[in-house]
Amino acid sequence: MSDTELSDTRRRILDAAETLFTEHGFEATTLRQITGRAQVNLAAVNYHFGSKEALIQELFRRRLTWLNERRLEALDRLETEAHGAPLKPSKIVDAFFGVAVNMAADREGGGRTFMRLLGRTYTEPSEFVRGFLASEYSEAVGRFKAALFKALPDVPQEEILWRFHFMIGAMAYAISGADALSIVGETPVDDSAIDALYPRLMSFLLGGLRAPLPALAAAPKPGRKPRTRRAA
Amino acid sequence: MSDTELSDTRRRILDAAETLFTEHGFEATTLRQITGRAQVNLAAVNYHFGSKEALIQELFRRRLTWLNERRLEALDRLETEAHGAPLKPSKIVDAFFGVAVNMAADREGGGRTFMRLLGRTYTEPSEFVRGFLASEYSEAVGRFKAALFKALPDVPQEEILWRFHFMIGAMAYAISGADALSIVGETPVDDSAIDALYPRLMSFLLGGLRAPLPALAAAPKPGRKPRTRRAA
DNA sequence: CTAGAATTCAAACAATCGTTTGAAACGGAC
DNA sequence: GTCCGTTTCAAACGATTGTTTGAATTCTAG
Numbered sequence: 001m002s003d004t005e006l007s008d009t010r011r012r013i014l015d016a017a018e019t020l021f022t023e024h025g026f027e028a029t030t031l032r033q034i035t036g037r038a039q040v041n042l043a044a045v046n047y048h049f050g051s052k053e054a055l056i057q058e059l060f061r062r063r064l065t066w067l068n069e070r071r072l073e074a075l076d077r078l079e080t081e082a083h084g085a086p087l088k089p090s091k092i093v094d095a096f097f098g099v100a101v102n103m104a105a106d107r108e109g110g111g112r113t114f115m116r117l118l119g120r121t122y123t124e125p126s127e128f129v130r131g132f133l134a135s136e137y138s139e140a141v142g143r144f145k146a147a148l149f150k151a152l153p154d155v156p157q158e159e160i161l162w163r164f165h166f167m168i169g170a171m172a173y174a175i176s177g178a179d180a181l182s183i184v185g186e187t188p189v190d191d192s193a194i195d196a197l198y199p200r201l202m203s204f205l206l207g208g209l210r211a212p213l214p215a216l217a218a219a220p221k222p223g224r225k226p227r228t229r230r231a232a
Numbered sequence: 233m234s235d236t237e238l239s240d241t242r243r244r245i246l247d248a249a250e251t252l253f254t255e256h257g258f259e260a261t262t263l264r265q266i267t268g269r270a271q272v273n274l275a276a277v278n279y280h281f282g283s284k285e286a287l288i289q290e291l292f293r294r295r296l297t298w299l300n301e302r303r304l305e306a307l308d309r310l311e312t313e314a315h316g317a318p319l320k321p322s323k324i325v326d327a328f329f330g331v332a333v334n335m336a337a338d339r340e341g342g343g344r345t346f347m348r349l350l351g352r353t354y355t356e357p358s359e360f361v362r363g364f365l366a367s368e369y370s371e372a373v374g375r376f377k378a379a380l381f382k383a384l385p386d387v388p389q390e391e392i393l394w395r396f397h398f399m400i401g402a403m404a405y406a407i408s409g410a411d412a413l414s415i416v417g418e419t420p421v422d423d424s425a426i427d428a429l430y431p432r433l434m435s436f437l438l439g440g441l442r443a444p445l446p447a448l449a450a451a452p453k454p455g456r457k458p459r460t461r462r463a464a
Numbered sequence: 465c466t467a468g469a470a471t472t473c474a475a476a477c478a479a480t481c482g483t484t485t486g487a488a489a490c491g492g493a494c
Numbered sequence: 495g496t497c498c499g500t501t502t503c504a505a506a507c508g509a510t511t512g513t514t515t516g517a518a519t520t521c522t523a524g
Contacts, residue, residue: 211439
């Protein structure tokens, strides 16, 4: 069997698992629930994937590979157009997060379900999940970090990393909690609001990225208040 | 027994559970691990709390009540000083998130452990967890929402709620993933970086809150590009 | 000191978990 | 039709889960 071509059973299991993991989490979802929803035999998971952990890995692999390839394509396009000149930070942010939010808006293909799962998995403590998540991300994140460093040469690189970190968190939470009962709003967020998420999130992220640099209180000389500088 | 005064056994169980839940999650942590670490008998959890779920609820209750009381105290202080005038948005944000980040910086009292757990719990899909989390937050969030509406009368209230949402996400992810292996950075974040988290996060959040409003593409007339306005 | 309540303890409970097994059913090649 | 590799199936596996039990122990008044 080819690696990319999936049998009916494999695909049905993956789709069912995606939905159930999103709704109840990895640990709380049992193989019997998955095989029940997929309408396949219980032993099919271990036959086709080997174990529950391997199923989870395969699930992330098929989506994350595609997602990060699209991100890198977008970045490649920007860089060839720029002919070596630094990119606009807003373009970089758009290439990284725009692709993700776009995937999250896709209801039919299951992209929405997956992105909610992914958003929650960022904070997953499980060892093996964090492991391959980091490896799947390493190339794309490395390329985007480099692009941001080049685009913002005056901002300390450590600061850029922190803000990248914050941006991922804002996006992850916005996507994962968007149609769940959120803490801030009592009214459930409907579908049109999901479509409006993209411009809202993007302007928030850019505002945060370009915020004045914090006046870090690292042993400041008395009486000399460090001035805040603008980041971008 | 008083409600606030805890027996040795109760407190030992709560402390052990907090640590283990943070490290492995709710489902993956067993009562035998908890009672083993706390050095109490296995049956002690069900004797003192009734069930594993009730233990989780009690764990959040003792910390969240304290956290939100401090937040409301800080807001009260600001409002009495202002004599009815609108507050500065930065002060409001500082009252809400500053208290949380401060608690996250507290290593000895277990505040750090709890805030990492809390940050992860925001995206927890479990029904009963989300339920009492929302109820514990409702009062404080309502007060802060009102304060932000008053402070930013020109910004659509829906937009403020979204940005509040984004801010919570950025904070939750920053705290919960700060000393775990993060996606963006290959080097583990050490303690001094945690102390510097506060000013970094705060300027990012304020930058996002005050970002130009997004040009929402809600049936725009052709040829008329909506102008971006400044939020604050 | 003693009676009675509160707490601790070892042991067992039923239920459910992921995984394995061996036979049955299916599929195309010859 | 026959063969053989692939896939499906019902059933069971051992292990582990949260919870309960009833006796032992500790604590607290009177």
